Amino acid sequence: MVEDNHSVCEMMxxxxxxxxxxxxxxxxxLQAEDKFKNDSQKWDIILLDLNxxxxxxMQVAADIRRISPTVPLIMLTARDTESDQVLGLEIGADDYVTKPFSPITLIARIKALYRRSALSAHDDVNKQSSSFDVETKHFKMNTKTREVYLYDQPITDLTPKEFDLLKTLASKPRQVFTRSQLLQLVWDYEYYGDERTVDAHIKKLxxxxxxxxxxxxxxxxxxxxxxxxxxxAQ
Structure with a gap:
């Protein structure tokens, strides 16, 4: 957890x-980047304050994403403007929580993100199957090994949320999903109409x-x- 307010850290x-x-x-x-760079594979999830x-x-998030495209990342921000939140998502955050936040809400967000990323990451250790469980004309995905190919080219830098979003869409080709449906299916909890979250992830994907x-x-x-x-056609 990267947070300069010691009281918030003690509470969490x-x-x-x-x-x-x-x-x-x-x-x-700077301290956050040093800790991350020393062992970038160590962390299951990162909570990152913007201020x-x-x-x-924002700079720290961009640097983390250059090192690891896949580590789950939740941004904590006191900035309640749409531009800051969308920019954070476009840089590569999987989720954001606006301050002041309820600790119980933050815990729920962490659990929701972890369910969809960490468990699949553990499956990645044992790449026993080369079969693809999502496959269309030019696309194939193995959800156990998290291998993704489009036009026979590997897609290797997807964040956990981008992977889940792509899986949801590709699992039902040509079916139209509303933003509200994608929020419920991919984020695993209500976003209360915050549909720009979907748009930001779609843009990056x-x-x-x-x-x-x-x-x-x-x-x-x-x-x-x-x-x-x-x-x-390619």
């Missing part, structure tokens, strides 16, 4: 201990997919998004 430490979670605190941006001394949280071929995530104006690679 009690809740983490109740959950029997081990936690390490960093109190500024930090020595190095801004599209940028990664476009590196290997024609776009397969389509916007259905006034409704939502769908996955369709039937008419695409």
């Amino acid at each position: 430490e009690m809740f983490f201990k109740k959950e029997q979670w081990q936690v390490t605190f960093a109190y500024d941006g 930090l001394p020595k190095k801004d949280g 599209r940028q990664k997919l476009e590196k290997v071929g024609p776009q397969v995530i389509q916007t259905v104006w006034g409704v939502g998004y769908k996955f369709d690679d039937e008419g695409q």
